Amino acid sequence: MSGTLAPLPHPVRAAALARLPALQGTYPAAFRVMNSTRLGVFLLWLAGTALLFLGLWRLGVEPSRLATGLGQMWHFLGLMLPPDPGSWANVRSILHALAETLAIAFLGTFGAALVALPVGLLAARNATIHGIVRFLSRRVLDGIRGVDALIWALIWVGIVGLGPFAGVLAIFTSDIGTLGKVFSEAIEAADRRPQEGVVAAGGSGVARIRFGILPEVVPVLAGQVLYFFESNVRSSTIIGIVGAGGIGLHLAEMIRTLEWPTVSFIILLILVMVAVIDLVSGRLRQRLMG
Amino acid sequence: MSGAAAAGLPLLPAARLAPLLAAVAAEKAAARRRFWLSAGVLLALALLAGWVAQVDAGRLLTHGDRFFGYFARLLTLEAGDRAGQWVWQDPGEWLWGLRHWLALLGDTLLMAYVGTLLGATGGFLFGLLSAANITRSAALRWVVKRVLEFCRTVPDVVFALIFVIAFGLGPLPGVLAIAIHTFGALGKQFSEIVENIDLKPVEGAVAAGADWPAMARFAVVPQVLPGFLAYGLLRFEVNVRGAAVLGFVGAGGIGQDLIEAIRKFYYNDVAALLLLIILTVVLIDTGTSILRRKLMEERA
Numbered sequence: 001m002s003g004t005l006a007p008l009p010h011p012v013r014a015a016a017l018a019r020l021p022a023l024q025g026t027y028p029a030a031f032r033v034m035n036s037t038r039l040g041v042f043l044l045w046l047a048g049t050a051l052l053f054l055g056l057w058r059l060g061v062e063p064s065r066l067a068t069g070l071g072q073m074w075h076f077l078g079l080m081l082p083p084d085p086g087s088w089a090n091v092r093s094i095l096h097a098l099a100e101t102l103a104i105a106f107l108g109t110f111g112a113a114l115v116a117l118p119v120g121l122l123a124a125r126n127a128t129i130h131g132i133v134r135f136l137s138r139r140v141l142d143g144i145r146g147v148d149a150l151i152w153a154l155i156w157v158g159i160v161g162l163g164p165f166a167g168v169l170a171i172f173t174s175d176i177g178t179l180g181k182v183f184s185e186a187i188e189a190a191d192r193r194p195q196e197g198v199v200a201a202g203g204s205g206v207a208r209i210r211f212g213i214l215p216e217v218v219p220v221l222a223g224q225v226l227y228f229f230e231s232n233v234r235s236s237t238i239i240g241i242v243g244a245g246g247i248g249l250h251l252a253e254m255i256r257t258l259e260w261p262t263v264s265f266i267i268l269l270i271l272v273m274v275a276v277i278d279l280v281s282g283r284l285r286q287r288l289m290g
Numbered sequence: 291m292s293g294a295a296a297a298g299l300p301l302l303p304a305a306r307l308a309p310l311l312a313a314v315a316a317e318k319a320a321a322r323r324r325f326w327l328s329a330g331v332l333l334a335l336a337l338l339a340g341w342v343a344q345v346d347a348g349r350l351l352t353h354g355d356r357f358f359g360y361f362a363r364l365l366t367l368e369a370g371d372r373a374g375q376w377v378w379q380d381p382g383e384w385l386w387g388l389r390h391w392l393a394l395l396g397d398t399l400l401m402a403y404v405g406t407l408l409g410a411t412g413g414f415l416f417g418l419l420s421a422a423n424i425t426r427s428a429a430l431r432w433v434v435k436r437v438l439e440f441c442r443t444v445p446d447v448v449f450a451l452i453f454v455i456a457f458g459l460g461p462l463p464g465v466l467a468i469a470i471h472t473f474g475a476l477g478k479q480f481s482e483i484v485e486n487i488d489l490k491p492v493e494g495a496v497a498a499g500a501d502w503p504a505m506a507r508f509a510v511v512p513q514v515l516p517g518f519l520a521y522g523l524l525r526f527e528v529n530v531r532g533a534a535v536l537g538f539v540g541a542g543g544i545g546q547d548l549i550e551a552i553r554k555f556y557y558n559d560v561a562a563l564l565l566l567i568i569l570t571v572v573l574i575d576t577g578t579s580i581l582r583r584k585l586m587e588e589r590a
Contacts, residue, residue, distance in 0.1 A: 048407075055404040059397065059461040059542070069457035076456060103339035110336065142575070146568035150447070150535045154552050159356045164343040169350075238447045242538065242549075245343065252539075255451045263452075267444060274443050 076260055083268050084261035094250060094266060098273055100164050101246035104239070105232040108171025113225045115176050120183025126195070127187055127209050137180070144177030149235045153244035164245025171232050171239070179228060186220045187213060219288045226281045226288075233277050237270055364561040377561055385562055391544065395570055397461060398543035401536070402529040405465045409472025410522045413438075416473070417480025418506060424484055424492075435481075441474030446532055450541040461542030468529050468536070476525055483517040484510060516585045523578040523585075530574045534567050 024031050055061075085091045121127040123137035153170035160166050195212035203211065240248025247266060254262045301307070339345075365377050367384065377384040385391075419425050420434040446467045453463030491509040500508065537545020544563060551559035 051400075052404060052407055055400040055465075059400060059404065059465055061404070061462055061465060065457060065462060069453070069462070072456035073453075076452070099342050103343035106339045107336060107343060107345065110332065142572055143568055146531075146571035146575075147564065148531050148535045150538060151548070151564070151567075154538075154549065155360065158552065159360055160350065165345055165350075168343050168345055234443070234445055238445045241447065241451075251448065252451060255448075255455065258455070267448070271440070271443055 079260035080264035082261070083265035085265045086259070086262055090262065094247070094269065097240070097247040097250050098269060100167075101236045101240070101248075102233065102273070102277075104164050104167040104171060104244075104246050105229060105236040107168045108236070109175055109179075109225060109229040109232050111168070111172045112175030112179050113221075115172075116179035116183050117221070119176065119180040120187055121209065123180060123184035124187035126190065126192075127213060138184070141177045141180040141184075144173065145181060146177075147174065149174040149232075150239055150242060153239040154242050157243050162243040162245075167236060167239050167244035167246055170244055171236060175228065175232065179225065182224050182228075183221055186224065187217055190217050223285045223288050226285050230274075230278050230281050233274060363557045364564075366557070368558055377558055384558055387559070387562070391547065391563065391566055394544040394547060395566060398533045398537075398545075399530060399570070399574075401461050401464050401543055402468060402526060402533040405468025405533070406472050406522065406526045406529050408465075408469040410476050410518075410525070412469075412473040413476030413480055414518065416477040418484060418510065420477065420481040421484035423487070423489060424506070424510060434477075438474045438477040438481075441470050442478060443474070444471075446471035447536065447539060450536045451539050454540045459540045459542075464533060464536040464541030464543060467541065468532060471532075472525055472529060476521060479521045480514070480518060483514050483521070487513045520582045520585045523582050527571075527574055527578045531571055534571075 029035065085094060119137060119141065122129065122133055123141060125134060128134040128137070149170050152174045153167060156166040156169040156173070160169065190213045194216060195208050198208045198212040236246050236248075237251075238248045240246040240250065241252045243249060247270065251263065251266050251270075254266065302310075367375055367377055367380055369383065416434050416438055420431050420438065422431065425431050425434075449467035449470055450463050453466050457463045457466070487510060491513065492505060495505045495509040533543050533545075534548075535545045537543040537547070538549045540546065544567065548560070548563045548567070550556075551563060
């Protein structure tokens with residue numbers, strides 16, 4: 001009888017059952033099987049499931065395709081182990097590509113942080129010049145955020161050519177949007193009292209921001225920059241697929257030429273690199289907050 | 291200090307004041323040193339990174355105007371009666387493939403929805419299994435956590451690349467890639483929510499004789515459901531963006547048309563598709579924010 005509560009020992013159960021008719025009389029609504037909220041939830045669940053099956057049908061998720069595909073995956077998995085880069089020259093080029101990936105993430109994130117700080121100030125209710133400026137900055141940031149880093153990478157490759165520089169610019173531009181929004185939310189959440197103190201002591205608007213908002217908010221912003229640096233290391237690993245430098249191009253090539261042992265080696269190194277970065281960044285964030 | 295004296299506040303005698311002032315000055319000097327040291331380290335790292343990533347500021351300056359030129363070209367009509375004018379002046383010509391693109395956008399949204407739902411279901415179960423206060427076996431928790439970590443760290447584009455070779459082109463590998471990545475990400479977030487619940491209902495259910503599934507159903511799920519739904523909606527928002535680009539590697543959706551248009555220099559199509567993608571993402575973002583806020587209010 002799993003999924004239901006086992007019956008309680010007799011005296012307690014008997015007493016509860018004896019009170020049941022009285023409770024049903026006093027609170028009829030609680031004992032009704034179906035009420036409007038439950039009906040709403042049920043309909044929502046029904047609609048969600050219907051949409052799921054529509055999606056499965058429309059997107060071609062058929063059991064036969066799944067079965068053949070899983071068979072292939074099993075076959076590839078066998079070929080992927082043990083991971084084997086093939087040659088020392090390969091290892092050197094893979095390590096170089098990983099260093100490029102880190103460099104792209106680093107420059108992109110911190111460059112974007114520098115630009116996102118003033119933009120975030122403009123997009124924050126308590127630090128902006130005018131309501132219209134705030135509205136426009138928010139919309140611009142939303143627009144930039146809506147375009148994925150991979151798409152920016154394609155655009156920048158078209159402008160500055162193939163290579164990691166396009167990747168740096170792609171992370172830089174897409175992060176201005178994300179960091180700008182996150183910064184503005186942190187700035188808006190700043191405590192009012194230091195700002196009021198600065199204004200009461202005769203500070204100008206700029207002084208209010210510099211002495212009233214920034215000292216409290218900068219550690220929070222720095223923590224968020226570190227968090228997004230972690231996330232950008234992951235993004236940088238894939239923008240190489242469109243030619244914007246880093247390990248992505250290598251990985252895509254190896255997958256397309258079915259060199260499975262090298263693929264698993266590269267994925268392993270990516271996992272290690274991300275774990276190390278997460279650890280370092282986590283420690284730094286703790287020191288900032290603590 | 292003369293101001294304080296003028297205000298009638300008592301001053302410390304100079305002998306006691308001097309060491310305090312010295313300590314404040316030393317602290318400020320130390321803080322300033324720390325600041326410049328960190329700034330120096332950051333600058334050194336940035337220069338190193340710039341060298342490794344072949345950053346060429348000169349190239350950016352000379353080709354910088356290309357950035358705006360590129361966007362100007364995107365927004366200038368190339369063909370049709372009004373060639374040479376802004377794209378929005380001839381919407382019929384600019385949005386010629388609107389019906390086809392809207393269908394592709396619908397497919398993209400469906401991909402994100404199905405992938406998120408499938409991933410959330412698995413993540414729900416594995417999140418419960420990896421929570422320290424619900425699952426007793428440390429070994430089981432460790433294995434589950436490592437599986438979730440693997441699925442979360444490998445980017446969904448990499449899964450999509452491999453799945454395209456195994457399952458063929460089309461949206462199917464995309465859905466699977468999104469599902470697996472979501473499974474890892476939501477599994478971790480779910481386990482964090484579960485580890486923060488009130489244990490009293492759990493103890494009550496266990497004391498009344500509930501086995502593990504019953505305990506989960508009656509004591510854990512009611513507490514964590516709003517949080518689960520909120521994280522699920524957030525992940526759906528992220529997955530819509532992800533689904534839009536999975537088409538780059540052949541995994542279906544609007545990404546396939548976008549990368550084709552960019553590589554074949556169909557500038558106006560690029561502008562149209564980017565506009566559609568941005569509008570969709572903004573709509574989904576706003577919608578899910580509203581839903582998430584309602585969930586949070588309900589919880590409070």
